[in-house]
Amino acid sequence: MNSLPLSNVACHENSPYSQAPEVAREQASARSLSFEQRHCLAAEAHQWLRQGIAHYQQGQYTSALSLLQQALRTYHSLRDRRGEGRVLITLTRLYYHLADYLWALDTARQAQRLAQQVGDSHMLHQALSYLGNSYRHLGNLSQALDYGHQSLTLARQVCDRTAEMCSLNNLAMVLRAQGQPQQAIAYYAQSLALARQHQERQIEIQILQNLGNTYRALGDAQNVLETYGCLLKLSTGTAAPPSAPIDLPTLGYILQTLGHACEQLGEYSKATQYWQKALALCQKLGDGRREAEILEHLGNNHDISAKTTDSLAHHQRQPDTTPLPSTLILQQD
Structure with a gap:
């Protein structure tokens, strides 16, 4: 922006x-x-x-x-x-x-002081959250972590579960930026549990995106598949209760991420299904560049599937000359 x-x-x-x-x-x-x-x-x-x-x-x-x-x-x-x-x-x-993160810091500090003066915990939590997130964007991760912990402590003190899940998510982003992905995943998991408990579907979608991206950075294809699978159900309204729909470009990103994960796991048939859905979406959006990338993936998957089919057919045509174990021979009676 x-x-x-x-x-x-x-x-x-x-x-x-x-x-x-x-x-x-x-x-x-x-x-x-x-x-x-x-x-x-x-x-x-x-x-x-x-x-x-x-x-x-x-x-x-x-x-x-x-x-x-x-x-x-x-x-x-x-x-x-x-x-x-x-x-x-x-x-x-x-x-x-x-x-404009420097200006955000300036006004957030003023809001923090006023919130402390009038005893407004909601305003104070908002100020602390913006301070932490702004410092994270500016690369000052120690300050970001400090304000993140302050916002989490406050949210728990006043039993504000929505504020707590947001603080946990924000802290996870700082930890991931610090190169501590496993700790980040633990915080995301706590935040996700609260979002599901209180049926905060839009927040759940955001947390799943962050969690899925963390797994993706780790190369953990299985957890990427599970996380983004949940995200797809929520974002398309197939989960109950239905959530607020997300924008089409984000939906396309989810489908492509699922396609990549399936390829990494060798599930090329499933990958093809996701790529085909992503292709239809790109054509609807008129995104020619992504359409070309998806067509390349579909072509590669087709080649791999064809080779696998040919290999299986060839194997089935070969006579089986392997001698049976003696225990099996004895059972032929």
Whole structure:
């Protein structure tokens, strides 16, 4: 994702908290307002926040940032710490989505401080999660691991199972990046068990993808086949209860991964079935490059299957001259 549009707007001098004189004037003005005026100002801030979220969801990042900054300054002037924190988390999500990880760290730290001040565990967990994930993307794995453990501890303290499964998944990604795949698999397994227990199907799909990719990196074709087989059932709605469908390119990736795994295990007939489904999908998407790759795999599988069939036929035509063991000869009576 290209982050230039956001970076151009979000230069240092435009940071909401860098405009100290303006914020000070707003705070002084807010203190002199009546209750009704403060209520109206809070309603405006809430509306700016909602509009900012809507623009973000529509991909209009520059206007989203402007609206969110307005909301943040207003909540700050009203000393509404919870409102301020909600905006900071939304800004963090926006920066993270656009891969502006340094800005995500900045706003997440501010959200962390506010969450600790007002005792909002949900906001604090979100801030800790974004801090850990941003540090992971920036390559600071020790910090990522530290924040990951903090978020997991908090989730368990407040018995938030959804937050716990997300923290376990995030920690697994850090451990995998550190070159500890077996530990990563253990964390993924815990996260997956929680997702299944609470029927969080969309989260289950994400965890299965991460777990399957870890097995694939290890060359563990059998576990890749099992993991991606579960993923295929969930993503196509053949599992009960049905899950939210995934996008077609991801479905194509799943089918191709299953095809590769079957080939590694020597199950060429099954591999051909997966490749044929992947081929139909690529043709539907108009992806010529992947279509050519899949056709090559289908051709190779056909050649291998033909050779295997010829070999079996040749073997069956040969007379069996192997002498029977004496025990079998005695049983011919």
